[in-house]
Amino acid sequence: MKQLGYGILIGISLVAPFVFPEFRTQLSFLWVMVIFALTWDILGGQMGYNSFGNVLFVGVGMYACAVVQRDMGLDYFSSLFIGVLVAGGLAVALALVVGNALLDLRGHYFAIGTLGLGVAAGEIAGGWDFIGAGSGMVPPLYPGPLDSRDLFFYFQLFAVAVVLFSTLRWLYGGRFGLALNAIRDDEDKAEALGIYTTRYKTAAWCLAALFLGVTGGLLGNVIGFIDPKDVAFAGSTFGVWMIIMVITGGKGTLWGPVLGAVVFHVTQELFWTFLFGWQRVALGLLIIAIAVLFPQGILGWVREHWPKDADTMGQAKSDSQR
């Protein structure tokens, strides 16, 4: 039953870009949103550390990849491949350094501490000539027709999302997931049981950074222009969306962020199409409606009303979890 469900979802995802060729870019963005939501939930949902700075890793990945593509002097695909690896690696390295300083903060202090990250990075990038300063960077052109370019990046992002989801599904089913939940519920108690909480926190933060960096590298190529504040370190769009999507879908669950990302992305696109000029207002109202009507997110609401169904729905943990 479960296998069948996954099979159908993967089947739809593989066929979608061919059935709706005019929506290919939108569909690619859908996977980006899924990755954003899933990575934010690692810390924000499972571990109870609300980060406003995850967009830092997206931007760093974007620039790192673009610089490799520009300066390595290799053919397009080789340099993109290396660029994405460097993007992920650099994001993890940065997460180690920043995490060392920030992960000792708890609760609201952590949230406030991370708030500055994206803003500071945007300012720095905007003044650094090596990466184009305020005028940004343009990644090299894809060698081929536009059609195949869109398809290429769609499947790249789809693959990243699938790998991320599978990794998290495995991790949340084992000791790692429980340790994150324990830190969320009572960090002092977790330490008193002999759990090295700092290691788990750092590992979780680096995991999020890895996938955000890789995605950032690809995303820069999808968008085709890297602006320091509006694209790379876009705290007021990507940075906020990550959080809204997770809250919409349901914090601290495996499927919640995925669900939230789909709902959010679709409504947002509908607003752009049908309410142009008012799309931001509509989005704001939607956020308020979610916060008031579904404080536990869609999955949390479903679980409240039909506890059994929600537990069978992709809950990786062996026993019922609230």
Add this chain to the structure above:
Amino acid sequence: MSEILLSVRGATKSFGGVVANQDISLNVAAGEIVGLIGPNGSGKTTLFSSIVGYHPVDAGSIVFGDKEITHLRVPQIARLGLHRTFQQTRIFVGMSCVQNMQISAPLSQSKGPASLFAPFPVEATEKLEYLLAFVGLYEKRSLSGGELSFGQQKLLEFAMALMSESRLLLLDEPTAGINPTLIDYIVNRLRTANDEFGVTLLVIEHNMHVIMNLAQRIYCLAHGHKLAEGSPKDIQDNPKVIDAYLGAT
């Protein structure tokens, strides 16, 4: 007497100008049940926190087994098999009882980054079910910690300590805020755990009836000093202890 498991020598701890512990020494032998009593504010919980590494002592030394633990940190000490429970009872409220127990299982010996992702050992499942049954929570195993009553949370916290293979367990008021029937049950479980699993217990307790029956030896603190030590009988007859509780001098 068998070998000394915990030895505190001249522990002193002050917060600003307040001296919470002054030159306190005590011994706990393996397999013993030792009581720690004293009026409110006499420094019992402070001493517990110093022992488990929550805050280091200003002077003195603490030895567990044959290892000096005075300057180790909380998780390091916990991994040696020295755990505490909390006065306010701390469990993971968002996780089921089973998950609470799973995360309490000690890590396999493998160290390094890989141990973060290690799976649960198979025999752990059997053990955690046995221990949940031991404290009478087997039927409630899929409830989340937050859904349990206060007394049940205390029992779960105790089972978690057993799960993590405590050699010495420091219990901070295990019967505070519990109804009399459940108190008897908890005392019975503590004694059985001591017998069956050989867990050594150091217990802070205000309920004199409980501690006089449970402990083999008792230390009494007052105003941060060690006031008396001895068998329950000695302590009960000690005029200094009576004065400390009733407020004379």
